[in-house]
Amino acid sequence: MSAHITLGEALRRRGVSRRGFLKFCTATASMMALPPTMVGAVAEALESAPRPSVIWLSFQECTGCTESLTRSHAPTVEGLIFDHISLDYHHTLQAASGDAAEEAREEAMHAHWGNYLLVVDGSIPLANPGYSTIAGMSNLDMLKESAEGAAAIIAVGSCAAFGGLPKAKPNPTGAVSVADIIKDKPIINVPGCPPVPSVMTGVLAHYLTFGTIPELDVYGRPKVFFGQNIHDRCYRRTFYDRGLFAKTFDDEGARKGWCLYRLGCKGPTTYNACATMKWNQGASWPIEAGHGCLGCSEPDFWDAGGFYRALSIPINDPAAAIGIGVVAGAAIGIASGAMAHRKKVEATHHREPLKVEQLEGKA
Amino acid sequence: MNTTDHAAVTLRPLLHEIHHALQRLAQVGEEHTIDLEALPFGPGDEALLLEFLGSGEVAAQLHALGESRVLESRFPGVWLVTHFSEEGVRLAQQLEITRTPALLRTPQEELGVAVEQFAQALREQGGADDV
Amino acid sequence: MTPMDFLQLVRGPLFDIALTIFIFGVLLRLFEIIILDRKRDLSEARGGEFIAGSKTIFRRFKPDREKLQHSPVPTILGYIFHLGFFICLLFFIPHIELIHSALGVSWPGLPNFLVDVVALITMGALVGLFLYRLTNPLLRFLSSFQDYFLLVVVFLTLATGYIAFHHIIEPYPLALGLHLLSVELLLVIFPFTKLMHTFTVFLGRYYNGAMAGRRGVQS
Incomplete structure (x- = not known):
């Protein structure tokens, strides 16, 4: 696929009809959490969307974000988006290894200098560069080098966005987030441990569709996905308001689907799209499965005083x-x-x- | 309170939205679309909604980038449009309050191609002299 | 500092410090009062001290008829405020969870909408008390800065709680953090201000009742 070909053209070449294209746009708009009235604008933008080069760097991470992404539930739509972007470097997914892999990164950087999209998962250790290196290069150096020519950076997962589990007390590696290091580039934080797959693709789709950075909140998260409070959108909210709570994971309240606040649910302090986008092909999400929200898309959720302690309980004993x-x-x-x-x-x-x-x- | 009662409570705002949209369609012809994927449904909510809407006179099936189903509910003008991927996974589900869902109409972009294709087919079938 | 940093701070170290100062101060002042040297009463006792003292603690929960007739507004508002404050403090389920985690005791809570209504009424009563203090010439003459300050601090705990519950300030970590901060302020000043009456009122009633009991009169 040539670098100049637009997405609309690419889809037509694949034999996708106009109805198919509109359906693709409807699914994409839905994935981007846009109102249905925006489908037309999405179609228009996607018709002429160029093909961006993407470099994906993985630092101190567990590959959970990539796992989540590759299991996203709408392979056709997301596949078309991923077919359309040129993923030039990704440790886990690329076939090349060793010097060839690093060459691919440098080549993509030089060819698309100033225009490529940099995706980062994992935090960056500052205590000692030797804690995490790729091809002998420290994470810090690789991030700085790759960020320099990037048009924008997407920090995928709570590690890249906020430091994540590596940053948990006592933070032995001196882990920091991407935004702690890079100050002169637009950064979109897509936190979550892992993020909802369709949120990751939704953010990519937004960039691909409109070529712009979506509106971000105080943590650099796209408001369209992270603007809603889990507690406010929770279908169990009515039980909270009526004072009906599960006290253990197997009592009557738990079986009746009552509110999980007393079991440590962090829904009230958490902003994410789980309640609407859900997981596993839209099947369910943690609270629907009977477990309180851990607040994994919020900074420092790992040090917030225990997953099973109610939010009103102080952090320390x-x-x-x-x-x-x-x-x-x-x-x-x-x-x-x-x-x-x-x-x-x-x-x-x-x-x-x-x-x-x-x-x-x-x- | 069992699941059904609970669903009834959470569904009420949506049902009112549909009702108002239907009124506007009847009075001024204004169309409305609701993305059901964007609603925080709890267990049983969707089943209850579909049961409430029931099925009407029209049921259409499309094959474009996977299957899509367009069903008119027992309330004329309220349509349920569900898109599936080529793998059969549901991609999107919308309620359209309209007289005809846009997806059913032949796209303008394909009419030109259709004319060409028809002419081609005609040529192949009966010789070129009378086209 | 992000809203979450703020929440972590007030849920963590600041809460610990405030709670320590609160318990330290309350016990310090209670012990000071309890072991205070009192002059031995050499008169012959005409009745028991303990029962009379204990009875008085409870008897004085009942509104005093004379006071009610003389100044009905602050008396009624005072009762409403005290009752409402304790309902919000002790029967809102997140508060019960906090008490349960700290002391291991628990009791049933009230549905949120009830606590919500009570909180509004309580805040209204506080505003009323504040205005009454400002407008009544005698009370105004007798009031010090502390009297107004305490009304404001107590009002803040209720108002920030109400704001956090209704997500009036976003993001929620900021709202919850402000609520905790106002409560921590209350805890820290509690032992060293008139708020201490929460505990000393019972000592005072007991001493009053016990003295009257010894003399064989009703307190």
Whole structure:
């Protein structure tokens, strides 16, 4: 496929009819979480969408994001999108290895300097560059080098977006996110552990379709996917409002599908598309499966005080605070009382009663 | 409260949206589309919606980049359009409040091609002299 | 600092510090009062101290008729506020979870919409009390900065809780963080301000009742 061919042309060459194309646009718009009225605009934009080069870097990560992406549920549509982008470098998915692989990255960078899309999964260790290297190159150097010629960067997964599990206390590798290092490029954060597959493809599709960065929230996440609060969109919300909660994972409340707040659900602090896009071909999502939300698309979710502790419970065990308070308060209170008592006793002891004679000046 | 009651509560806003859209279609001819994939359905919600909508006089099947089904509900003007991929996985599901879903009409872009193809077929069938 | 950093801070170290100061301060002041040297009463006792003292603790929950007639507005608003505040504090399920995690005790909560209504009424009562304090000449003369300040701090805990529950401020971590921060402020100033009456009121009632009991009169 030539680099100049548009997506509309590519689809026609594959024998996709106009109806097929419109259907593809409907599915893409739905995947991008756009309202149905936008299908026309999507069709128009996709018709002339150019074919971008994509370089995908993997740093301190578990490949879960790539696993999630390659199992996304609409292979035809997402396949067409991936067929259309030119994925020039991806450790896990590329056939080339060793020097040939690295050459492919450099070639793509030089050929599309200033125009390629850089996708990153995994965090970057700063404590010691030797913690994670590729072809002898530290993650930090590779990120800086590849970011320089990129048009935009998509940080896929909570590790690339926020530091992720490698950054969990005590952060032995000094892991940081992409945005902690790269300051002069547009960065789209697509967090999640892993992100919803169709959110990843949706963001790619948005870039491919409109060639622009979607509107981002305070964490650099596309608002269209991360603008909705899990708790607000949860179908179990009515139970929360009525005070009906599951207290264990196998009690009556759990069986009746009541709210999972008391079991540590982090839905109220979490913004993601799970409640609508769902997982596994739209089959279900964690809360529907009976498990509270972990808040995996939020920064520091790994250090937020335990997955099974209700959100209203402080992060640290209050026992220490209570212990110190009780012991110190009681001790100093008693000591202060004892001192007051001693002062009184002493005062009584040294009391020099005034005699009438003294007052009358006769002493 | 069982699943059905619960679904009935969460579905009410959607049913009202459909009702209003239907009113607008009847009065001013304004069309409306609802992306069902974008709604936070709980278990049983979708089944209940489909049961409520029922099936009407028209059921069409398209074969373009996988199958698509276009069904008119028991309420004329309320259509359920479901797209499947070539692998049979559901891609999108929409409710269209319209007199004819756009997908059923022949696209303008393909009419020109159709004229050509027809002429070609005619030539092959009966010789070129009378075209 | 992002909203989540803020929430982690107030749910983590700040909460620990506030709780420690609260418990430390409350116990410090209670012990100071309890072991305070009191002059021995050498008069002959005409009745028991303990039962009379304990009875008074409960008897004075009942509104005083004279006070009710003399100044009905602050009395009624005061009752509404106190009752409402304790309902919000003790019967909102997330609060019960917090108490359960800290003390291991639990009890049934109220449906959220009930707590919601109570919170609104309680905030209304607080606003009323504040305005009354400002407009009543005698009360205004007697009020110090602390009296107004405490009303504001208590109001903030309720208001931020209401805001967090209804997601009025987005993102939610910021709203919840503000609620926790206002509660932490309350905890820290609690032992060193008039808020301490939450505990000392019972000591005061007991001493009053016990003294009256010893003299053989009703407190």
